[in-house]
Amino acid sequence: MLEVKNLHKVYDGHGRRVTAVGDLTFSVPEGQFACVVGPSGCGKTTLLRVLAGLLPATSGEVLVQRTPVTAPPPGLAVVFQEYGRSLFPWLRVRENVELPLKAQGMARSDRGALAAEALAAVGLSDAHGAYPWQLSGGMQQRVAIARAIAYQPRVLLMDEPFAAVDAQTRADLEDLVRSVWQRFGVTLLFVTHDIDEAVYLGQRVIVLSASPTTVAQDLTIDLPAERDQLTTRSDARFTELRGQVYAQIQKVKAPA
Numbered sequence: 639m640l641e642v643k644n645l646h647k648v649y650d651g652h653g654r655r656v657t658a659v660g661d662l663t664f665s666v667p668e669g670q671f672a673c674v675v676g677p678s679g680c681g682k683t684t685l686l687r688v689l690a691g692l693l694p695a696t697s698g699e700v701l702v703q704r705t706p707v708t709a710p711p712p713g714l715a716v717v718f719q720e721y722g723r724s725l726f727p728w729l730r731v732r733e734n735v736e737l738p739l740k741a742q743g744m745a746r747s748d749r750g751a752l753a754a755e756a757l758a759a760v761g762l763s764d765a766h767g768a769y770p771w772q773l774s775g776g777m778q779q780r781v782a783i784a785r786a787i788a789y790q791p792r793v794l795l796m797d798e799p800f801a802a803v804d805a806q807t808r809a810d811l812e813d814l815v816r817s818v819w820q821r822f823g824v825t826l827l828f829v830t831h832d833i834d835e836a837v838y839l840g841q842r843v844i845v846l847s848a849s850p851t852t853v854a855q856d857l858t859i860d861l862p863a864e865r866d867q868l869t870t871r872s873d874a875r876f877t878e879l880r881g882q883v884y885a886q887i888q889k890v891k892a893p894a
């Protein structure tokens with residue numbers, strides 16, 4: 639569903655060259671929930687932007703549904719970290735959620751139905767008429783998730799979507815994303831710098847090294863599919879997996 643082949647990305651400008659991604663290769667099969675974890679500045683956002691067709695690769699290629707990405711691929715949605723900047727303040731919640739559907743030329747009644755269903759799925763039916771700035775940070779991020787769901791993507795990319803919300807809200811949103819994934823069967827690539835979050839959420843954790851970025855480890859998360867914040871996080875296997883990812887990140891931070 640997603641293929642990243644020898645991806646290499648250099649930012650070049652104003653006399654400053656930054657190798658954001660060294661050499662990345664991995665693929666994500668259809669329907670998988672994969673987490674990408676790596677230190678700040680290792681190129682996670684760059685990777686997602688290339689996959690989303692928002693930024694060209696310097697070399698190598700990425701494919702979505704077997705098609706090389708040269709523009710935003712159809713059937714792909716992204717949820718960014720800065721929910722504040724991703725919603726339009728002058729549009730009501732419902733209008734924000736409907737916007738990508740409107741851009742597709744979908745009829746008003748159809749987009750209304752999809753938006754209502756998506757807002758219900760994130761527990762925000764009551765807020766459809768509000769403006770984003772009237773909502774808490776966690777609610778705004780749920781609106782951004784609803785907008786992604788309403789689009790009915792085959793592939794959902796999420797870039798540290800919960801970095802700016804409080805711990806309790808974050809736990810709720812993590813469970814929301816798991817339920818969305820289970821219910822809609824999307825292929826999900828979730829980027830985070832939080833090891834616990836990656837292990838809790840994913841079926842698989844791809845650990846990236848510090849820049850120049852490569853895949854340092856690719857770990858199957860063999861925890862039961864039914865997860866909850868208390869039971870899963872106190873599971874001995876959870877602790878073991880988290881320890882493995884942690885050790886790997888320590889290793890790539892300070893290469894021998």
Ligand SMILES: Nc1ncnc2c1ncn2[C@@H]1O[C@H](COP(=O)(O)OP(=O)(O)O)[C@@H](O)[C@H]1O
Binds near residue numbers: 657678
């Ligand atoms: N538009 C840009 N121009 C120049 N350098 C950039 C740009 N965006 C990111 N970088 C640099 O590329 C590297 C990777 O950034 P990024 O992909 O945002 O990492 P992450 O999301 O893992 O924190 C960093 O060194 C960052 O400073």
Ligand SMILES: [Mg+2]
Binds near residue numbers: 683684797
């Ligand atoms: Mg980032």
